[in-house]
Amino acid sequence: MAAVSGHPIDDTTATALGADARFTAAETPPNILVHLTQLALSRGLRCDGWFAGSGLTREQLNDPTLRVSYRQARSVIRRALQTTGEAGLGLAVGRVETLGSFGLLGLAMMTSATFGEAMQVGINHHRVSGSLLDVSFEVAGPREVALAAWPRFNDAPLLPFLCEELFSSSLAIARELLGPGFNPSRLELTYARPAHAQAYADYFRCELVFGARYNRILLDVQWLQHPLPTHNPLTAQQALALCNQQHDANGVQQEIVASVERLLRSHLRHQPRLPDVARMLNMSERSLRRRLAEGGRIFREIHDRVRAERALELLHGGTLSVAEIGLEIGFSDPREFRRAFKRWTGMPPRSARQHAA
Numbered sequence: 001m002a003a004v005s006g007h008p009i010d011d012t013t014a015t016a017l018g019a020d021a022r023f024t025a026a027e028t029p030p031n032i033l034v035h036l037t038q039l040a041l042s043r044g045l046r047c048d049g050w051f052a053g054s055g056l057t058r059e060q061l062n063d064p065t066l067r068v069s070y071r072q073a074r075s076v077i078r079r080a081l082q083t084t085g086e087a088g089l090g091l092a093v094g095r096v097e098t099l100g101s102f103g104l105l106g107l108a109m110m111t112s113a114t115f116g117e118a119m120q121v122g123i124n125h126h127r128v129s130g131s132l133l134d135v136s137f138e139v140a141g142p143r144e145v146a147l148a149a150w151p152r153f154n155d156a157p158l159l160p161f162l163c164e165e166l167f168s169s170s171l172a173i174a175r176e177l178l179g180p181g182f183n184p185s186r187l188e189l190t191y192a193r194p195a196h197a198q199a200y201a202d203y204f205r206c207e208l209v210f211g212a213r214y215n216r217i218l219l220d221v222q223w224l225q226h227p228l229p230t231h232n233p234l235t236a237q238q239a240l241a242l243c244n245q246q247h248d249a250n251g252v253q254q255e256i257v258a259s260v261e262r263l264l265r266s267h268l269r270h271q272p273r274l275p276d277v278a279r280m281l282n283m284s285e286r287s288l289r290r291r292l293a294e295g296g297r298i299f300r301e302i303h304d305r306v307r308a309e310r311a312l313e314l315l316h317g318g319t320l321s322v323a324e325i326g327l328e329i330g331f332s333d334p335r336e337f338r339r340a341f342k343r344w345t346g347m348p349p350r351s352a353r354q355h356a357a
Helices: 012-017 031-042 058-062 070-084 089-094 099-110 115-124 159-178 197-204 221-225 233-245 251-266 274-280 285-294 299-317 322-328 334-345 349-356
Strands: 133-141 144-151 186-189 207-210 215-220
Touching: 031 058, 031 070, 031 089, 031 099, 070 089, 089 159, 089 197, 099 115, 099 159, 099 233, 115 133, 115 159, 115 221, 133 159, 133 215, 133 251, 144 159, 144 221, 144 251, 159 186, 159 197, 159 215, 197 207, 215 221, 251 274, 251 285, 251 299, 274 285, 285 299, 299 322, 299 334, 299 349, 322 334, 322 349, 334 349
Parallel strands: 186 207
Antiparallel strands: 133 144, 144 215, 186 215
């Protein structure tokens, strides 16, 4: 059985995720699968078998209206990892991606006024790009900002591939916009140092931190003001309008849920309540509750899921104590955290860590 960064690739994780309706919602453009199969074909590899049991065929990837579920994408990626046995497959996929790979979104980024604006456009519309991770923009210090990645599911076996693809493609695009000499200042990843860490060093050309608290890539704030020579305000406006049209019919509700999740992830230590989140979204508490209800969602359930996913991510990372993880998601009392975690997952934190190991 193939393994990625120490995590066996089997169906245990998929079985656990199957109870979550988001796992089988076909709403993601198949861009990662397109790039993955293009890489295989360029190497003379047969990849039709990667789609077995997924409900997809390789030929369907040519359909611009196709949307896939996380389950389907995971199935194909898992088979690719098993078949190739290639450590760093995510790096190989991501580093060959270009602005053109992202269609309208790439055009909107390229025609932005500054790199900071392009970065914000990419983050705001990352789902249009087919990303299987959620992303956010963060101020990491007086002189640093970060592109942070957040897993949508507790899927430790696939996290290294997904982070490699996201951060290497983001860097490829940044170098396309800023020039080949651009380097980030630091790359932080929650999983353990992989055997192919030198490939990270060769490509990212920056400080590497494995076993970190967050998955994020940091850069000097000065880059945000860098003007882009391809700026075209009319084209940028048109491309953004078309990106907005690509959201599905439930986009309003999904946008609200995504916004709530993003704010919760950024403020977990402070245990934000619904009124706090509503204020940060410039909405009334009543309006936010109603908008969530329209999408069949309840704030407490979203809050609990985000906390549980973050706790599981940190438990799998293996570097923080249970008490430290509790503090990270807003519990000052370790006993209260243990009780909440068992309510969310059905097992105590230490058992979850042992199971991951």
